[in-house]
Amino acid sequence: MLQIHDLHAQVADDRREILKGLSLTVQAGEVHAVMGPNGSGKSTLANVVAGRETYEVTRGDILLDGESLLESEPDERAHRGVFMAFQYPVEIPGVSNTYFLRAALNARLKAEGKEEMDAMSFLKHIRAKVQLLGLSNDMLSRSVNEGFSGGEKKRNEIFQMAVLEPRLCVLDETDSGLDIDALQTVANGVNALRSPDRAFIVVTHYQRLLNFIVPDFVHVLMDGRIVKSGGKELALELEDKGYGWIEAEVGATA
Amino acid sequence: MSTAVEPSISLLGLEAWAERPAGPGWLRELKALALESHRALGIPTTKHEEWKYTPLRGLTERRWTPGEPGPAVFQQELPRHEPNSVRVVLVNGRFDRNLSESGTPSPVTGEGAGGGGLTAKSLRDALTEDEALVRPWLGQVRPRTTQAVGREIKPDSHTFAELNTVVFEDGLFLRLQGEIAPLVEIVHVSTGEGQAFAPRVLILAEEGSRARIVETYVSDGTGPTFILPVTEVIVKEGAHLEHVRVQDESPESFHIANWQTHQAPRSEYHSYNVCYGAALARVDQGIWLDGEDTVTRLDGVVCASGDQHIDNHTRLDHAFPNGNSFEIYKQVVDDRATVVFNGKIFVHQDAQKTDAKQTNQALLLSPTATIDSKPQLEIFADDVKCTHGATVGQLEDLPLFYMRSRGVPKQQAEAVLVYAFAAEVLELITHEGVRQSLEKRLYEKLGVDLT
Ligand SMILES: Nc1ncnc2c1ncn2[C@@H]1O[C@H](COP(=O)(O)OP(=O)(O)OP(=O)(O)O)[C@@H](O)[C@H]1O
Ligand SMILES: [Mg+2]
Numbered sequence: 001m002l003q004i005h006d007l008h009a010q011v012a013d014d015r016r017e018i019l020k021g022l023s024l025t026v027q028a029g030e031v032h033a034v035m036g037p038n039g040s041g042k043s044t045l046a047n048v049v050a051g052r053e054t055y056e057v058t059r060g061d062i063l064l065d066g067e068s069l070l071e072s073e074p075d076e077r078a079h080r081g082v083f084m085a086f087q088y089p090v091e092i093p094g095v096s097n098t099y100f101l102r103a104a105l106n107a108r109l110k111a112e113g114k115e116e117m118d119a120m121s122f123l124k125h126i127r128a129k130v131q132l133l134g135l136s137n138d139m140l141s142r143s144v145n146e147g148f149s150g151g152e153k154k155r156n157e158i159f160q161m162a163v164l165e166p167r168l169c170v171l172d173e174t175d176s177g178l179d180i181d182a183l184q185t186v187a188n189g190v191n192a193l194r195s196p197d198r199a200f201i202v203v204t205h206y207q208r209l210l211n212f213i214v215p216d217f218v219h220v221l222m223d224g225r226i227v228k229s230g231g232k233e234l235a236l237e238l239e240d241k242g243y244g245w246i247e248a249e250v251g252a253t254a
Numbered sequence: 255m256s257t258a259v260e261p262s263i264s265l266l267g268l269e270a271w272a273e274r275p276a277g278p279g280w281l282r283e284l285k286a287l288a289l290e291s292h293r294a295l296g297i298p299t300t301k302h303e304e305w306k307y308t309p310l311r312g313l314t315e316r317r318w319t320p321g322e323p324g325p326a327v328f329q330q331e332l333p334r335h336e337p338n339s340v341r342v343v344l345v346n347g348r349f350d351r352n353l354s355e356s357g358t359p360s361p362v363t364g365e366g367a368g369g370g371g372l373t374a375k376s377l378r379d380a381l382t383e384d385e386a387l388v389r390p391w392l393g394q395v396r397p398r399t400t401q402a403v404g405r406e407i408k409p410d411s412h413t414f415a416e417l418n419t420v421v422f423e424d425g426l427f428l429r430l431q432g433e434i435a436p437l438v439e440i441v442h443v444s445t446g447e448g449q450a451f452a453p454r455v456l457i458l459a460e461e462g463s464r465a466r467i468v469e470t471y472v473s474d475g476t477g478p479t480f481i482l483p484v485t486e487v488i489v490k491e492g493a494h495l496e497h498v499r500v501q502d503e504s505p506e507s508f509h510i511a512n513w514q515t516h517q518a519p520r521s522e523y524h525s526y527n528v529c530y531g532a533a534l535a536r537v538d539q540g541i542w543l544d545g546e547d548t549v550t551r552l553d554g555v556v557c558a559s560g561d562q563h564i565d566n567h568t569r570l571d572h573a574f575p576n577g578n579s580f581e582i583y584k585q586v587v588d589d590r591a592t593v594v595f596n597g598k599i600f601v602h603q604d605a606q607k608t609d610a611k612q613t614n615q616a617l618l619l620s621p622t623a624t625i626d627s628k629p630q631l632e633i634f635a636d637d638v639k640c641t642h643g644a645t646v647g648q649l650e651d652l653p654l655f656y657m658r659s660r661g662v663p664k665q666q667a668e669a670v671l672v673y674a675f676a677a678e679v680l681e682l683i684t685h686e687g688v689r690q691s692l693e694k695r696l697y698e699k700l701g702v703d704l705t
Contacts (some may be wrong), residue, residue, distance in 0.1 A: 054651075078661035090656035094674025103670065104660035111661075144656075149286045160384075160660060 001199050002026040002049075002168055006060035009048050018044045019058070020224035029196040033210055033235060036221035037243050042203045045088050045221070046172045048085040049201075051077045066167065078104070079111040081167030085157035086176045087203075092144040097156070100144050101126070101163055108164065113187045129162040133189050150177040151175075158189040169193070175209040187212030207239040210225045220246055263417070265297050266480075267317035268450060271421040274430050277381050284393050288419035295413035300599040303408075307594045307626045308565045312534055313508050318480050319453040320421070321346045324443065328353075332441055332500070333470045336687030339437040342374045346423045346444060347453035347481070349376035372438065372465075373429040377454055380427035387426060392456060393419050395486040395514040397571075401599070406634050407600050410569060414537055415512035418452045418484040425454035430495070432538035434465040437685055441470050444507065447477025455485040459493040459521075468498040468688050471531075475504035478533070487515040491545070494522045498688055502695060503531035504580070505560060511537045519545030519574070526556040526683055528692055530699055543570070543577045553679045554583040555692075557672075557699050558591035558623075572605040572638075583614035584676045587623035594628040597642070603634045605612075612642040617675050620651065669700040687691050 002025070009019040016043045016075050029039075036042055048055050049062060052072035062069045069077055091098065106116040117125065130140065130235075133155050146151050154174050161169055171190070173185055190200065190213050202213060210218075210232060218234040219226045222243065228234070236238045263269055284458040297314060324345035332353070333342060342608040343353035354374065380388050398409055426440060444451050459465060473479045481503075489495050503509055509532040509577055517523050527537055543548055550570065558564045570579055579599070586592045593616065601608045616625040648670055657667040673680075680696075683689045 049657075052655055052659075073664065074655060074658040075661050075663050075667075079658055084659055086656065090652050092653045092656065092671070092674065094677040095670055100660070100662075100670075101656065103388070104657070104662050105668065107663055108661045164660065 001028045001065060003063040004060070005063070007048070007057065007062065008059035009044060012056045017058075018055070019048065020222055022225050024219065024226055026199045026201060028167075029148065030217065031194070031200040031202060031213060031215045033215040034201060034221055035205065035218065035220045035235065035238055037166055040221045041224045042221050043152050043172050044204060046084050046087075046170045046201070049170055050074060050184065051175045052084060069135075078112075078164075078166070079108050082170070083166030083168065084160050084170040085154075085161060085162060085173040085178070087174060089145050089153040089157050089252075090150075091146045093146050094142055095144050097144050098122070098126075098140050101160060104160075105164060126163050129159060132162065132192060133159045133228050135159055135183050148214075151179060153181045154178055155182060155186060157191075158186050161191060162189055165193070170203070171213070172203045173205065175204050175206060181210065184212065209236045210235050213228055222246065222250065256474060263292070263420075263585040266450065267535075268320060268421070268648070271320045271450075275611060276343070278379070278385070280389055281381060281392075281529040285420050288393070288416040291411070292413055292416035292420055295411055295416065298417070304567060304596070306441045307592070308536055308563065309382070310534075313510075316478065317448065318450040319448055320376050321444075321449040322446055324445050326352065328338075328443070328474070328607050329687045330474065332443060333472055335439060335468055335470070335691045336437045336685065339439045339687075340374070341439040342371060342426060342428075343441045343443065344426060344453050346449070347422070347442075347451035347483075349378070351376075351561065356359060363469045371429075371431040371480045372434050373427070374438070376454060377425035378423060378455075378626070381546065384427060387429065387458060388456060391458070391486060391488050391516075392454075393463055393486075395488060395516045395542070397542060407571070407602065407632070409551045410538070410540065411660050412512050414482045414510045415484050415538070417462055418454060418482050420427055422454040422484070426456070428455070428457045428467075429460065430458065430461055430463045430465045430493075431460045434463070437687065438465060438467040439470065440467060441472070442481070442483065444471075444473040444479040444481050445476060446479060449603065450480040450482070453481070453483045453580055453702055455483065457485070457487045457497045459487070459489045462489045462492045463490070464494045466496040466685050468500060468685070470500040471503055471509065473507045475506070478506045478508065479503075480508040480510075482510045483644040484512045485514070487513075489515060489517045489521040489523045491518040496524045497533070498528065498683055498685075498698045501531055502529045502536055505537075505562065506532065509534040509535040511535060513539045515541045516688045517541065517543050517545065517548045517550065520547045521545070524682075525553070527552070527566060528678065529554070529556045529558070529566065530695060532562065532564070534563045536567070538569075540565045540569045541571070543572050543574060543579075546574045546576045548574070548577045550577065550579040551682070552579070553682060554585070554595075555676045556585040557676070557696055559588040559699065560591060561589070561593075562575070562591040564591070567596045567598075569598040570600070572601045572608040572610060574604060575606045575608070577605060577608050577610075578684070579608075579610045580611040584678050584679050585614065585625060586614045586619065586672050586676065587625055588615060588619040590620070590622045592624040595625075596630065597628070599632070599642075600638065601631075601633040601635050601638050601640060604635040606634045606637045608635060608638040609695065610638070614644045615675070617649065617672065618646060619672070653694065665700075666702050668696055669702040672700055673697065
C-alpha cells in the first residue's frame with residue numbers, strides 16, 4: 001500500500017535536512033510501530049506523508065498504491081485515504097467540531113463523486129463512533145479542540161479518523177498524555193478500524209500502547225533513517241535497554 | 255478655480271438638487287441651515303483629518319444626477335433575511351408602498367406580541383402627519399454645538415449628512431411601541447446609472463419597547479449609483495433595540511452614510527455594522543449616551559476584496575455615569591482592497607463608572623491588502639474602565655493545514671477560518687435568520703458555495 005523510498009526531506013525555510021534517506025514499506029492490513037529518540041524525525045515523517053508544506057522533499061519518493069503522493073495537495077492526499085493524527089492537535093476557535101468534520105467528510109465524498117451528507121444523516125453516521133470514543137455532546141458542538149484537555153484532543157483525533165475511515169492511518173504519539181482508561185479507549189477505537197485493506201503507522205515512545213495495539217512490525221527511527229526493524233519483541237527490548245545499543249550497533253556497521 | 259469654499263453640490267453635478275421644494279416651514283429652516291454648513295464644509299479631501307485615508311476622487315470625478323423614482327417591480331428578488339419578517343422597502347430613497355408588504359395599506363402597521371405596535375410609513379407623510387414626533391428629532395439626534403456636547407469635547411461635522419438634510423425628499427419613519435415580535439426589515443434598493451439618492455430614516459423606539467431590525471442596502475448592479483443615507487435612531491428610556499445594518503451593494507456603488515443614535519437612561523442598543531459591498535463605502539456612526547445605566551454595542555464586520563475601499567468611523571459619547579459599551583470590529587481584507595477604521599470614544603467629565611471596551615482586529619488575506627486603523631480614546635472622568643486593542647494578522651498556517659489534512663479543500667478551509675474570525679461578532683446577532691444569511695453571504699463573497 002505505502003512505499004517510502006530513500007526519502008530526504010528538509011525544512012523549507014532553513015534547508016536543514018531532517019529525513020536522510022528513509023525507506024519503509026507498509027502492506028494493507030499491517031500495523032507498523034515507529035519508535036525513536038526525541039528529535040529523530042518521526043513527526044517530520046508523518047507530516048511529510050500528510051503533505052505539510054513546511055517540509056521539502058529533496059530526494060526519494062512516497063508511493064500510495066503505486067502512485068506518488070508528492071505532487072498531491074494535503075486535501076487530495078486525504079481524499080486518497082491518508083490520515084494523520086497530530087502529535088499536537090490544532091485548536092480552531094469559531095469552527096464547531098461537527099461542522100468541521102462534516103465539511104471534511106463531504107469534501108471527500110464529493111471528490112469520490114458520491115452524494116454529500118446532510119446534517120441529519122451525518123449525525124446518524126457518527127453516533128456509534130461518538131460512543132466508542134466516549135465523546136460528549138458538548139465536545140461535538142464546541143470549537144475544534146478549543147479548550148479540550150490533552151486527552152480529549154487525542155480522543156478527538158481518533159474520533160475523526162473513525163468518522164473519515166481513511167486507508168492509511170498515521171498516528172503520531174496518540175498515546176502521549178493519556179491516562180490508562182483513555183489509552184484503552186483510544187486503542188479500542190484504533191482496533192475497531194483494523195481491517196485487511198487498512199494500514200497503520202503508529203508512532204510512539206512507549207511499549208505500553210503496543211500491548212493494546214499489537215504491531216506486526218516495529219521500526220527504530222534515528223537521525224532521519226530507519227536503522228532497525230523487527231517484530232513486536234523489538235519494542236520490549238527498547239523499553240528494557242533504551243536506544244544506546246542500537247546507536248552503537250549502527251555506528252559499528254556504518 | 256480654487257475658492258476657499260467649495261461649491262460642493264455642483265462639484266458632484268447635483269445643482270438641481272438644491273432647488274427642489276421642501277415641505278413645511280420648520281423643515282425649510284432646517285434645510286437652509288444644513289445647506290450653510292454643507293457649503294462651509296465642502297467635499298473633504300485627504301487633507302481633512304477625518305478623510306485622511308479615503309480619497310473621494312472616484313466620487314467627484316463623476317457627474318451625478320438627482321435620483322429618479324425607481325421601477326415599480328424588480329427582476330431580481332429583494333433581500334429578505336427571514337420569511338416571517340415585516341419588510342418595508344425604499345426604492346431610490348423613496349418609501350415604496352406596494353413593495354412594503356404587498357397589499358398592506360399605508361402606513362404599514364402591525365401588532366406584535368404583548369400589545370406592541372409598529373408604524374412604518376413614508377417620512378414625507380410623517381413630516382406633516384406626525385410632526386409632533388418627527389420634528390424634535392429630525393436632524394437633532396447628534397448634538398451639533400459645542401455647548402450641547404460639553405466644554406472639552408468638540409462635536410463632529412458631517413458634510414454628507416448636512417447634504418442629505420438639504421436634499422432628502424422622502425425616506426422612512428419607523429415607530430416601535432411595546433414588544434415587537436417579528437423581525438423588522440428595512441430594505442434600501444438603488445438603481446439607475448449615475449444617480450444619487452439621499453434617503454432619510456428616522457426610528458423611534460418608544461419607552462420600554464423591544465425590537466429587532468435589520469436595515470439592508472443593495473443596488474442592482476446596472477451601473478454606478480451614489481447613496482448618501484442618514485439614519486437617525488432614538489432609543490427611549492428602558493427600550494431595547496437590536497439594529498443590524500447590512501451594506502451589500504454591487505461593487506461599482508458609492509455609499510457614504512451617516513448613522514446617529516441617541517440613547518436615553520436604562521436603554522440598550524445593540525448595533526452591528528456589516529459591510530460587504532460597494533466600490534467606496536464610508537459609514538460614520540455616532541452614539542450619544544444621554545442618560546445613566548445604558549448598554550451599548552457597536553460592532554462591525556467588514557469583508558473587502560477586489561479594489562474595494564471601506565471606511566468606518568465610529569464615535570461613542572459616554573456623557574452620563576454607569577454606561578457599558580462594547581465595540582468589536584472584525585475586518586477581512588483581500589486582494590487590493592483597503593479598509594479604514596477609526597473608533598472614537600469620549601468619556602465625558604460626568605460619566606463616572608463608565609466601562610468601555612474596544613477591540614479591532616484585521617485579517618489580511620493578500621500582500622496588497624491595506625488596513626488603517628486608529629482607536630481614539632479621550633477620557634475626562636477619573637473613575638472609569640476603558641480598554642482598547644488592535645491587531646493585524648494573517649491566516650495561520652497550522653489550522654489551514656489541519657483542515658486540509660482532513661480533506662477540506664484549501665479555498666473552503668480559508669473561508670471557514672475567515673468566517674470563524676468574523677463569527678465572534680456575527681454570532682452576537684440574536685436573530686438566527688439574519689445571522690445565517692450574513693454567514694451565507696460572507697461565504698459567497700469568499701468564493702465558497704456551501705450548500
Ligand atoms: N519546522 C521546523 N523547523 C525547524 N526545525 C524543525 C522543524 N520541524 C522539525 N524540526 C527539527 O527536526 C528534528 C526532528 O523533529 P521531529 O518533530 O520530526 O522529531 P520527533 O522524532 O517527532 O521528536 P519527538 O519524539 O520529540 O516528537 C528536530 O530536531 C526538530 O527540531
Ligand atoms: Mg514527534
